Amino acid sequence: FDDPQGLHEKTEYLLREWVNMYHSPQAGRDSFKAFNAFVQQMHTQGILKTDDLITRFFRLCTEMCVDLCYRALGEAGQSTTMIRAKCFYTLDAFVRLIALLVKHSGDTNTVTKINLLNKVLGIMAGVLLQDHEVRYTEFQQLPYHRIFIMLFIELNAPEPILEAINFQVLTAFCHVFHILRPAKAPGFAFAWLELISHRVFIGRLLALTPLQKGWGFYAQLLVDLFKFLGPFLRNADMTKPMQLQYKGTLRVLLVLLHDFPEFLCEYHYAFCDVIPPNCIQMRNLILSAFPRTMRLPDPFTVNLVVEHLPDINKAPRILTNIVALIQPASFKKDLDSYLKTRSPITFLSELKSNLQANPQGSRYDIVLINALVLYVGTQAIPQLQNKGVSMSTIAPSPHMDIFQNLAVNLDTEGRYLFLTAIANQLRYPNSHTHYFSCALLYLFRQANDQTIQEQITKVLLERLIVNRPHPWGLLITFIELIKNPTFKFWDHEFVRCAPEIEKLFENVARSCY
Amino acid sequence: TGIDLTTLGLNLNSPENLYSMFQSPFAETACRPQDIDYHVPAEYLTN
Amino acid sequence: PLGPVPLAKEQLYQVAMLEACLQHLPHPSDSERLRYFLPRNPCPTPSYYPTASFPHVDAVEIYQRCGTETLFFIFYYMEGTKAQYLAAKALKKQSWRFHTKYMMWFQRHEEPKQITEEFEQGTYIYFDYEKWGQKKKEGFTFEYRYLE
Numbered sequence: 001f002d003d004p005q006g007l008h009e010k011t012e013y014l015l016r017e018w019v020n021m022y023h024s025p026q027a028g029r030d031s032f033k034a035f036n037a038f039v040q041q042m043h044t045q046g047i048l049k050t051d052d053l054i055t056r057f058f059r060l061c062t063e064m065c066v067d068l069c070y071r072a073l074g075e076a077g078q079s080t081t082m083i084r085a086k087c088f089y090t091l092d093a094f095v096r097l098i099a100l101l102v103k104h105s106g107d108t109n110t111v112t113k114i115n116l117l118n119k120v121l122g123i124m125a126g127v128l129l130q131d132h133e134v135r136y137t138e139f140q141q142l143p144y145h146r147i148f149i150m151l152f153i154e155l156n157a158p159e160p161i162l163e164a165i166n167f168q169v170l171t172a173f174c175h176v177f178h179i180l181r182p183a184k185a186p187g188f189a190f191a192w193l194e195l196i197s198h199r200v201f202i203g204r205l206l207a208l209t210p211l212q213k214g215w216g217f218y219a220q221l222l223v224d225l226f227k228f229l230g231p232f233l234r235n236a237d238m239t240k241p242m243q244l245q246y247k248g249t250l251r252v253l254l255v256l257l258h259d260f261p262e263f264l265c266e267y268h269y270a271f272c273d274v275i276p277p278n279c280i281q282m283r284n285l286i287l288s289a290f291p292r293t294m295r296l297p298d299p300f301t302v303n304l305v306v307e308h309l310p311d312i313n314k315a316p317r318i319l320t321n322i323v324a325l326i327q328p329a330s331f332k333k334d335l336d337s338y339l340k341t342r343s344p345i346t347f348l349s350e351l352k353s354n355l356q357a358n359p360q361g362s363r364y365d366i367v368l369i370n371a372l373v374l375y376v377g378t379q380a381i382p383q384l385q386n387k388g389v390s391m392s393t394i395a396p397s398p399h400m401d402i403f404q405n406l407a408v409n410l411d412t413e414g415r416y417l418f419l420t421a422i423a424n425q426l427r428y429p430n431s432h433t434h435y436f437s438c439a440l441l442y443l444f445r446q447a448n449d450q451t452i453q454e455q456i457t458k459v460l461l462e463r464l465i466v467n468r469p470h471p472w473g474l475l476i477t478f479i480e481l482i483k484n485p486t487f488k489f490w491d492h493e494f495v496r497c498a499p500e501i502e503k504l505f506e507n508v509a510r511s512c513y
Numbered sequence: 514t515g516i517d518l519t520t521l522g523l524n525l526n527s528p529e530n531l532y533s534m535f536q537s538p539f540a541e542t543a544c545r546p547q548d549i550d551y552h553v554p555a556e557y558l559t560n
Numbered sequence: 561p562l563g564p565v566p567l568a569k570e571q572l573y574q575v576a577m578l579e580a581c582l583q584h585l586p587h588p589s590d591s592e593r594l595r596y597f598l599p600r601n602p603c604p605t606p607s608y609y610p611t612a613s614f615p616h617v618d619a620v621e622i623y624q625r626c627g628t629e630t631l632f633f634i635f636y637y638m639e640g641t642k643a644q645y646l647a648a649k650a651l652k653k654q655s656w657r658f659h660t661k662y663m664m665w666f667q668r669h670e671e672p673k674q675i676t677e678e679f680e681q682g683t684y685i686y687f688d689y690e691k692w693g694q695k696k697k698e699g700f701t702f703e704y705r706y707l708e
Contacts, residue, residue, distance in 0.1 A: 029555045030555060073584070080587070084587070084589070084590070085594070088594050092593075092594065132577075136577070136580075137576060137577060137579075137580035138580070139577070139580070139581070140581075140584055141581055141584065141586065142584065142586070142590065145586050145590055145591075146590055149590070149591045150593075153550070153593070157552065158552055182574075183570075183574070186573070186574035186575075186577035186578050186581075187577040187578075187580060187581045188581070189574075189577075189578060189581070190539070190578075190581055190582075190585055190586055191586050193538050193539075194537055194538065194539070194586045194590070194591055195591075197535065197537070197538050198535075198591050199532050199533050199534070199535050199544075199549075202532040202535070203532060203533060206532075207530075207532070228574070231565065231567055231568070231571045232567075232571065232575075234562075234564070234565055235564040235565065235567070237564075239575060239578070239579065240582065241575075241578040241579055241581070241582045242575070242578065244539060244582070244585075245578070247516070247521065247538075247539075248537075248538030248539050249538070250516065250518060250521060251521050251522070251523060251535075251538045252538050254518060254521060254523050254525065254531070255523065255531045255532050255535050258523070258525055258527070258530070258531045259530040259531055259532050277562060278562055280515065281515030281516065281518075285518070412561040413561050413562055413563075416561045416562065417562075465514055466514050466515040467514050467515045467516060467517050467518060468518065469518070536588045537586070537588040537591070539585060539586070539588075540588050544588075546617050546618070546641070546642060546643060547638055547641050547643055548588075548592065549592075549641065549642065550592055550593050550640055550641070551640060551641050551642040551644070551645055553639070553640060553641075553644055553645050553648075556658065556660045556663070557635070557639055557640075557644060557645075557648065557658075558639050558640060559636070559639065559663055
């Protein structure tokens with residue numbers, strides 16, 4: 001509904017008052033003196049009377065700040081430094097007001113504080129999305145970026161009041177950043193990536209918040225980013241802005257790989273689910289992560305016996321609930337039944353069509369294929385504990401029946417997605433890496449069709465020829481494939497299908513042993 | 514073959530964590546020490 | 561073997577928006593507090609200038625080896641940074657004390673003539689920011705409400 005008569009003028013007056021008070025030397029430490037005086041003015045002006053008025057006040061203030069920025073940005077001949085100084089003069093003051101209101105509202109009642117913060121962030125998001133829609137390519141991210149980051153920094157200052165509500169503050173910001181994810185506000189995508197990769201943001205969510213309670217939030221934001229990039233990476237037609245965004249994403253992932261490898265380890269499955277299958281290097285980067293406590297044996301060690309590695313029987317943590325991803329329930333029921341009793345016998349013949357029930361563009365349900373592969377593998381591993389996982393123990397079994405069926409019956413595209421799902425499990429030494437490495441090599445050896453062997457080789461090779469890093473499990477699998485005579489790798493025609501391919505194999509082989 | 518990730522301006526061999534000096538996903542270099550806000554007593558902020 | 565997937569209308573819209581905002585990329589300084597005296601755009605310096613920060617830049621020992629003026633220079637021009645904080649620590653180690661009321665630094669030069677709970681009177685040295693040097697003052701009253 002329309003704002004009450006006079007509220008706009010009143011708000012404008014108050015905002016100007018506050019900006020002046022904020023910048024005056026008498027503002028006091030953290031502007032507290034100014035704040036006390038200003039709250040009185042808000043009272044006398046009746047702004048704090050109802051929740052609705054407070055909401056309107058913040059929305060109007062936000063809009064006024066934004067308009068001021070658009071005017072400044074529109075001024076010709078101004079240096080960007082001057083423009084920013086002019087914008088930040090008001091924006092920073094407004095942020096300080098919000099921070100002080102959040103800190104001091106409701107006295108010791110943290111719920112009041114967080115409710116106010118959520119309200120304000122919600123208003124910001126609303127104003128931004130409307131502006132984004134209305135102005136279209138004229139949209140400017142500067143005011144919003146500045147408000148969000150300065151408010152985040154203000155509310156994460158090391159103060160007792162703030163420490164008490166820090167996790168809720170982080171939750172509120174992650175929530176609003178999810179709402180403003182690049183797919184929803186592409187005009188804000190660069191600022192968004194700046195926000196979620198700011199050192200204070202990463203520090204709070206991934207390092208300082210106890211019990212890794214912030215990890216799930218951060219993973220969600222990365223999934224948002226990958227989903228946005230997905231369609232563009234999928235076609236590898238990178239326009240300049242997309243290249244910039246992609247490179248920025250690689251930088252952030254490199255920071256995560258270096259500082260929080262366990263985070264990438266635990267959420268790799270969810271990330272691979274939304275990273276396009278042909279986005280090799282970025283996915284390699286994630287799959288290369290390994291726990292910092294782990295010492296990785298050199299994959300090129302001669303006579304490396306993987307089965308004897310201490311970690312090889314430990315299951316990695318996978319935080320995604322893959323069972324929930326296996327739909328429909330009837331399919332899951334049949335799958336479990338087949339794994340247990342190899343019935344219904346129609347299961348295998350219907351498998352392919354079950355995997356194609358995806359209406360979203362691609363003919364295969366990639367999420368289902370990924371979930372199926374990992375689920376079957378994780379069902380198989382416990383049953384092999386006594387005998388130990390190896391090429392000779394993983395079959396015969398209903399699990400490998402399923403894998404062999406997929407290798408034989410899927411078409412090239414489907415088989416590529418299936419083999420990709422397996423290769424995504426070739427990571428650091430753990431029971432999944434070991435099982436799927438054996439499974440892949442078993443499929444290669446058992447294949448009576450060279451097309452399958454060639455495609456297995458391609459899936460591995462495409463991951464090896466890109467720049468580093470390369471996952472440990474990928475390296476040991478490929479080394480085993482080309483070294484172990486039982487695979488007769490070098491006898492295959494496709495190794496010599498073209499001089500440059502032959503040369504490529506020889507180069508890779510030479511680097512392997 | 515993708516990008517040589519060692520050319521993205523991050524010191525991947527650093528024994529320190531990278532995120533505390535991370536400047537921007539679009540910047541080629543890390544933050545300089547003086548770029549980073551540090552919480553000092555308010556009295557110090559005399560400018 | 562997957563083949564390209566044609567971009568949907570939504571993605572074409574996203575590309576258009578992304579193209580537009582390429583014209584006003586965020587600047588790293590947008591994510592930091594404003595400091596008028598510290599330009600964020602590194603000014604070009606001769607190639608032989610050291611660019612990487614030297615080791616132990618975060619240790620107060622480095623600052624303790626700096627001269628007094630240098631420490632005050634860092635304190636005055638690099639406010640809000642770790643360098644300022646460490647310079648202040650080094651100054652305190654040289655028995656300088658920061659007095660909030662006068663926004664100045666004092667160094668007691670000799671035993672005070674008069675000591676009470678509230679203040680002490682004696683000869684002090686204070687740092688004159690205008691002349692970038694130290695000044696001695698007789699009979700100066702030093703109030704205890706200083707920032708330790």
